[in-house]
Structures are given as structure tokens and as C-alpha cells.
Amino acid sequence: MKAIRIEKDSDNIVHLVLDNPNASANIMDADFTESLRQAVRQLQGEDFRGIILRSAKSTFFAGGDLNRLYAARREDAEAFFSECQALKADLRWLETQGKPVVAAINGAALGGGWELALACHHRIALDDRRLKIGLPEVTLGLLPGGGGCVRMPRLLGLQNSLPYLLEGKQVSPQQALAAGLIQQLAADPQELLDHARDFVLANSDTPLLQPWDQPGYRMPGGDPRNPKNAQLLAAAPAMLIQKTKGCYPAPEAILSVAVEGAQVDFDTATRIESRYFVELACGQVAKNMIGTFWFGLNAIKAGDSLPESVRQMNTAPVKKIGVLGAGMMGAGIAYACASKGVEVVLKDVSLEGAEKGKSYAQKSLQKRLERGRMDQSRMEAILNRIHPTDQVGDLDGCELVIEAVFEDRKLKASVTRETEAVLAESAIFASNTSTLPITGLAEASGRPANFIGLHFFSPAEKMPLVEIICGQETSEETLGRAYAFVLQIGKTPIIVNDSRGFFTSRVFGCFTNEGIAMLGEGVNPATIESAAAQAGFPVGPLAVSDEVSMTLMSKIRQQTIADLQEEGKSVPSHPADKVIDHMLELGRAGKASGGGFYSYPESASKHLWPGLAKEFPQGEQPPFADVRERLLFAMAVETLRCYEENVLRSVREANIGSIFGIGFPPWSGGALQYVNQYGPVEFAARARELAALYGDRFEPPALLRQLEESAQQLTDE
Known part of the structure; x- marks a missing residue:
């Protein structure tokens, strides 16, 4: 078996070890489905006390094979449907063969990974807030096609399952435990395995069934005919159309599967899910969204748009930056950088103005604190990284300065000269201009090779894109350092060449x-x-x-x-x-x-x-x-x-930039993909x-x- 190893321990417990040798993460590809099929056939003829599913990777299971999904065509629909059903039959065997099956979740369990865990009787996860559990398929124009739309409503009830299905909601292990998605937490990998063994040994003597397979099972909150659900579902399609404007078929399909599947037996429900899944996977919107939000975005994060020499650079993280101008844009940039651990000197013409810029971050953080999305210590740590000033000398030691003053060429030239006088020779000076050509602005600089454009979007702490603009004399080293910095603060960079208005x-x-x-x-x-x-x-x-x-x-x-x-x-x-x-x-x-x-x-x-x-x-x-x-x-x-x-260097940057920066409709895959799909x-x-x-x-x-x-x-x- 290529993607699964079968091991049996001294307690006669079978361990299905997920370990795809050809990838850094386990995915639901052809190797996995064939390996699962072989494992099921082998186990059908063996005696064992239970099964533990665990991963040899740093993540539990990453999800579906997006290469396969991206390539799916309508002429392949019948074969694709059969493949989906065959996979589900093997997952169904796991949960109905009678012996306890435990998912030992050591890392992220998203999409198909969570669907695999749902087919287990007991789910245990490492207590690590970085670990995420959920079903993000809707964000790629798909629906959970491995039983997620069937098991989640049966586990949580229709209403409680919809945020996970329709919105792609992801949760931490603590949140998953509180929601009833998992049953236990473990402090470390050894405890994770110990808990899994303990559950198997405690439940191996009597046949074990999933809640939905037990006699007299009732769906939590009732089925679609329950008055409370019926009232919600009567309005749900209209509410969904109001939100999607009919541009996104996936949420509508998910709602259909959840409701239709809740009214029939389990096997019929999975067939309904497979039909909708295949229809979406073969459709154009999923192709658009997978191409841009998965392949395109990953290529950008990997630096595929950078020159080869820049990709080979070993760039150290930036520790201290300066921001010139504490208006809404400058304040937002300061907040965005400080929240990612960067020290920020926020300079304005007056100390009062600089302090006002810092208060922008304080107000935003206070709202997060009141909503329980942040603790006091983290809030104080972020605010302590923002140092308001009206003194240019305080910029000494900054590795990067971002100018965010008014769109006035003379003003920008003045602050460039004033600031460069106190900076180290290696420091980068970046302009946040949205329209003025960088080559022209760099004329005020004594070191144009270190001059670059970093165009943030308002509000800077929320908007995911930064447009990097290279002037005629911008060096490759400056580009590489700027690119690495944008990734460091959790933003998505696109590189454009200099022109009036650039791209966005x-x-x-x-x-x-x-x-x-x-x-x-x-x-x-x-x-x-x-x-x-x-x-x-x-x-x-x-x-x-x-x-x-x-x-x-x-x-x-x-x-x-x-x-x-x-x-x-x-x-x-x-x-x-x-x-x-x-x-x-x-x-x-x-x-x-x-x-x-x-x-x-x-x-x-x-x-x-x-x-x-x-x-x-x-x-x-x-x-x-x-x-x-x-x-x-x-x-x-x-x-x-x-x-x-x-002006644009790649199709992927055009698509990502048009969606993340200027609101081009995501269903299209971006402005150039809109041309392709048309x-x-x-x-x-x-x-x-x-x-x-x-x-x-x-x-x-x-x-x-x-x-x-x-x-x-x-x-x-």
C-alpha cells in the first residue's frame, strides 16, 4: 500500500498509519483511495480489537486531491461519481464493522481529513491552538464530498452544522471539543496515542455504532420537518441568494445536500452528496476558484514570480520598521505590522497626530478583546510595539521605512530626503503611493536601488494584498527583501512594474x-x-x-x-x-x-x-x-x-491582485480568468x-x- 501502513501492536490493535511517501501531507488522492481499499479488504479477513487512524506527517490529513478535482471534466462525471462512491463505501465499512475506530488527530484535519475523522467512532486531538479542524471546500467552489455533508448534520444537527458547511468555518481543538466535534484532547503525541488505545480497549468487547446507526436515533434539533427547522429552511434559500447573488453554486448545493440527505437513509444521502459534488467539481466556478485560490496563491507564496536569483536569497525577518504618516493608512500599516511581531516607529508631523494613529490600533484591539477574540496580554504586547513620535531621529535603526503621506510629489520627496539622512545605507525606503510612478519618486532618493513601492489597501490591517512596485533602478535584493517582508506580516504580495496607477x-x-x-x-x-x-x-x-x-x-x-x-x-x-x-x-x-x-x-x-x-x-x-x-x-x-x-508580470498575479485588492468577483477566478472562462x-x-x-x-x-x-x-x- 502506497499511502497507508498497517501495523498491529501487542494489544491486537490495528494502526492505519497515514503516510504518503510522495508528498509532505496526506491527501485524498488515487494512492490513498487505493491504499484504503486494500486495507479494508485485508482487515475484513482479520481479527483485531479496534483501529487507530494516525498520521506520520506533521498534519493529520490535508484534504482532497485538487489536481484531480481541477482536471475533472463533464465527460468524466460517471467514472468520477463511481470513484466517490467507492471511497465512501470503504469509509462506511470502517464505521459499521463493529470494532472501535479512533482518529488520533496530531495536526490539521481539513476537508477530506475531517471527513475521514468523522467516519471514526471517537476523535482525539492534540491540544494545540495552531491545529485546525473544518471543511473549507466551499471556499474553493466545492462541497465536502467524502461524507461531510451527511455526517455533520447527523452529528450536530442541521442548524449547528451549517456554519461549517456553508461558511467553511474552522475551529481549534478546544472549540471542537466544546462543539462536540471531538471527544478528547491530548497534551502531547504520546498521550494522544495512549488515549486512543484506552478507548479501543474499553470498547472492544461489544459492537460499537455511530450515533446515526443506533436504533431510535434522532437528529439533534430534529429533521427538516421539525417546526423550528422548517421555519429556518423556508427562508434559507432566499437568504443564501441574497448573500451569493446566485454567483456561487456551492453554498446552494451544500444546503440542498444537507436538507435532502437529512430526510433519507444514510446510503441514499451519500449518493445525493456525490451527485452534487461531481456537478460542482466539473463546473466552471470551481475551476476558477481552485486555479486562483489554491494553485495561483500557493505559487505566489512560494515566490514563483520572483527572479531565480531572488528566490535563492536567504532573507532575515525584519525586526524594526518606520511608518511616515499616522493617518488612517499609516495607522493601519503600523497596526498590521505590530500584530505580526514587528517593532514600529510611527512618525507624524506632531506627536499628537502620531498618538492618534496608535489609538486606531488600540480601538480595534479593544473591540477584539471585548468579543473574546484576544487576551489582555496579547493586546498590550501589540500596542507596546508601536512607538509614536514626531522626531525623525527616532527612525534610526529601522531596516525598512514605509512612507504613507498625502499623494503629493513634493511632500513625498521632502520626507524621503529627510528620512534617508538618518537611515543605515542598507535600509529600504518604500512608498505607499497608489498612483505616482515609483521611478519618479525615487529621483528624490540618494539610493534609488533601495527604493520600492509597497502599496497597501485600506483598511491595511484587514486587506490581504500588497502591491510591490519596482522602479527602474530598484535592485533585485530590495525586491527580495520587500517580498519576504510582505509574507512576514501575513499579506499576499504581487509584483508589478512601474507605470502610472500601476495595476490595481x-x-x-x-x-x-x-x-x-x-x-x-x-x-x-x-x-x-x-x-x-x-x-x-x-x-x-x-x-x-x-x-x-x-x-x-x-x-x-x-x-x-x-x-x-x-x-x-x-x-x-x-x-x-x-x-x-x-x-x-x-x-x-x-x-x-x-x-x-x-x-x-x-x-x-x-x-x-x-x-x-x-x-x-x-x-x-x-x-x-x-x-x-x-x-x-x-x-x-x-x-x-x-x-x-x-505592467503585470504574470496571469496569477493579475487574478489574485484583482480579487484581493480591488474586489473583482471571486467566483470568476480573477480578471484574466474571467476572460478565459468567457x-x-x-x-x-x-x-x-x-x-x-x-x-x-x-x-x-x-x-x-x-x-x-x-x-x-x-x-x-
Whole structure:
């Protein structure tokens, strides 16, 4: 057997040792399923007192074989279904053969790993808060297909199981014990094994059944016909659609399996689960999400986008950084870094301003403390790492300084020169600019090889992405150190080359501008926001414009105009410009100024400003599909241009960056994967339709025309 070793101890207890020799973690691949099948056949003819499932790896079991799932096609559905059923039959034998089966969980048990544990009569886990238990399949567009959707409701009840199934909730061993997912904790590996043996020896003389196989079993909380469940389930589909907007088939399938499976016998329920699972695995949304959130993200974390020489660098963790500017962005960066163990000097023009920046972290941490998500000692440790100051000399000893002052070229140049005077020659200076080219900003630096862009997103302590921008003189060593630092503070880095607006700001501006332009054309503002929601965007273009503020949009545009004129280049215009100018004339610059496209009453929820109807009279409404696709295509076409112009270095970074940084719908797999799944030929044809109707900004760039002619997709292969 390739992935499982069978050992029998002196107490006649069988140990199924999970140990895939070809991988660092155990996964539910072909080797495992075949090994399990062989183990079951062998044990069917043997005498033993019980079975202990344990792992020889640092984790218990990592989950499904995503390579296999990613490759699944509809023409393979029947064979795929049969494979699923065969695996479940072996798991079913484990829990019905009569002897006690114990899962000794020494590390993470996620996805298929937790489903394997659920097929055991008793589950024991190491008491280590780093160990996670759960079913994250929904985050990859899938459902738990190894019995998870059947056993979890039977173990916890319908209502209590849904957060694990629908949200991919993961818990620590202590939380799992409290929830009834496991029955025991162990302090160390030896105690884990001792507890497992003790359970087997204490329960080996009488046949042992799972709760759901015992006579008279009733599902906790009742089945779907129970009045309390019936009331919940009547509203659940509508609530689910409100959340997913119909873009994500996995949550709907999970709810269907849980409810349908709860009304039939166990074996029928597992067949229902397999059918839904195969349908999702062969579908496009799962392909999009697995490709980006698993393969793409892992490649980025492994540094696949870095030059080979940089990947070979041995980069030490950063111990101390400086942050210039204690506004919302600077305060958020300081908080994000301090929470990961980095000492932070937070400098502002006044000590009062710097202290206010530190209080931002204090308020956020206090909320976590009150909710029981953090203890007092950890809160104090984080706050003690943030050192507010108004003295530039306090930056001495910082290995990295991140400038987060206003988007003003002269101001940035001034703080660059002032700060570099007190830094060591090896220190890195990074600008958090969202639009100004790094090469130009580096002109103020005495060491441009150490100058780089680190573009965080607001709120910096929550947003997962950091855009790393290399100037013309940025050294590979600086890039490598910056990349390692971003990973050190738990963020996802993407590398882009220098240009105005870089990638994220440039493409994000297309989203807001397209929504604003449609308003100026007379499209109903509620239709614009609704189309964005139904496309899968987290926030509509009008609402997010209010958050950004039209004052900032106007300043960025004016700075761009000035820079381009100085360079002797033509100044582009967009139909949104006149709408923004008019809103500013009306004194409605956005949320911070009291109102913009939305009104923000103190005692009620925000709502679209009624005055929009007068200021931007509505005409004949375009098809809803056009409104929806204009938002998607505006971003996707501009992303194609960024890739064509070598602003973007890889397809995976385009996809990750568009989702993590600027809210492109996750179901699509990202802006370039949206082009792939639409089909380059079909996408180009639709882009031309939109260009003819709404403007040449939708015209296919040369790269898309090449893809159209070759019928190829965008990949990093």
C-alpha cells in the first residue's frame, strides 16, 4: 500500500498509519483511495480489537486531491461519481464493522481529513491552538464530498452544522471539543496515542455504532420537518441568494445536500452528496476558484514570480520598521505590522497626530478583546510595539521605512530626503503611493536601488494584498527583501512594474468610472449598484466612490494631467469626469464630507441620494446585462492592457491582485480568468459590441486580438 501502513501492536490493535511517501501531507488522492481499499479488504479477513487512524506527517490529513478535482471534466462525471462512491463505501465499512475506530488527530484535519475523522467512532486531538479542524471546500467552489455533508448534520444537527458547511468555518481543538466535534484532547503525541488505545480497549468487547446507526436515533434539533427547522429552511434559500447573488453554486448545493440527505437513509444521502459534488467539481466556478485560490496563491507564496536569483536569497525577518504618516493608512500599516511581531516607529508631523494613529490600533484591539477574540496580554504586547513620535531621529535603526503621506510629489520627496539622512545605507525606503510612478519618486532618493513601492489597501490591517512596485533602478535584493517582508506580516504580495496607477489603482478606477459614467448617461443609480452586486462585487461603484471621495479622485486626475502635460503627452478623458466635477460643485464629495452619491443619516442606513434623479435625469434604460458586463469588462479589458504592457508580470498575479485588492468577483477566478472562462473569442466579440454602444475604451487590445485568432487562453505555462 502506497499511502497507508498497517501495523498491529501487542494489544491486537490495528494502526492505519497515514503516510504518503510522495508528498509532505496526506491527501485524498488515487494512492490513498487505493491504499484504503486494500486495507479494508485485508482487515475484513482479520481479527483485531479496534483501529487507530494516525498520521506520520506533521498534519493529520490535508484534504482532497485538487489536481484531480481541477482536471475533472463533464465527460468524466460517471467514472468520477463511481470513484466517490467507492471511497465512501470503504469509509462506511470502517464505521459499521463493529470494532472501535479512533482518529488520533496530531495536526490539521481539513476537508477530506475531517471527513475521514468523522467516519471514526471517537476523535482525539492534540491540544494545540495552531491545529485546525473544518471543511473549507466551499471556499474553493466545492462541497465536502467524502461524507461531510451527511455526517455533520447527523452529528450536530442541521442548524449547528451549517456554519461549517456553508461558511467553511474552522475551529481549534478546544472549540471542537466544546462543539462536540471531538471527544478528547491530548497534551502531547504520546498521550494522544495512549488515549486512543484506552478507548479501543474499553470498547472492544461489544459492537460499537455511530450515533446515526443506533436504533431510535434522532437528529439533534430534529429533521427538516421539525417546526423550528422548517421555519429556518423556508427562508434559507432566499437568504443564501441574497448573500451569493446566485454567483456561487456551492453554498446552494451544500444546503440542498444537507436538507435532502437529512430526510433519507444514510446510503441514499451519500449518493445525493456525490451527485452534487461531481456537478460542482466539473463546473466552471470551481475551476476558477481552485486555479486562483489554491494553485495561483500557493505559487505566489512560494515566490514563483520572483527572479531565480531572488528566490535563492536567504532573507532575515525584519525586526524594526518606520511608518511616515499616522493617518488612517499609516495607522493601519503600523497596526498590521505590530500584530505580526514587528517593532514600529510611527512618525507624524506632531506627536499628537502620531498618538492618534496608535489609538486606531488600540480601538480595534479593544473591540477584539471585548468579543473574546484576544487576551489582555496579547493586546498590550501589540500596542507596546508601536512607538509614536514626531522626531525623525527616532527612525534610526529601522531596516525598512514605509512612507504613507498625502499623494503629493513634493511632500513625498521632502520626507524621503529627510528620512534617508538618518537611515543605515542598507535600509529600504518604500512608498505607499497608489498612483505616482515609483521611478519618479525615487529621483528624490540618494539610493534609488533601495527604493520600492509597497502599496497597501485600506483598511491595511484587514486587506490581504500588497502591491510591490519596482522602479527602474530598484535592485533585485530590495525586491527580495520587500517580498519576504510582505509574507512576514501575513499579506499576499504581487509584483508589478512601474507605470502610472500601476495595476490595481488603474483598474479600480475603471470600475468606479464606469459606474459613474452610466449615472451620467441616465442609467438608474439603483440599477448600477444592483448590477454590481449581482456580478459579485462586494460594493457598488457609486458606494465605493463615496468611500474613496470624489475630492481625491479629482486630485489624482489633476496630478495626472499635470504630469502628462509636463511629459508632452496627450491627456485622456473619461465620461465620468464631468459627473465627478458636477458632484463636487454640488458639495457632495463623498461620505467623509457628509454625502455624495449616497446620503448618510445618523439614525438610519445609508441610501442613494434622492437628488440624483434631478441632477442626472434618467432616460431609456439599457439592458441589465449590459450594465452588469460593462463593470466586469471595463476592469478585464484594462487588466489585459496592463498585462500586454508588461505592467503585470504574470496571469496569477493579475487574478489574485484583482480579487484581493480591488474586489473583482471571486467566483470568476480573477480578471484574466474571467476572460478565459468567457472564452477569448466570445469575450472579444462582446467587447466590440460594448465598444460600439458605449465607447472605444472597450475595444479589444492587441493581446486579446491575438488570443482571439489563436483561440488560446491566458496562462503562466
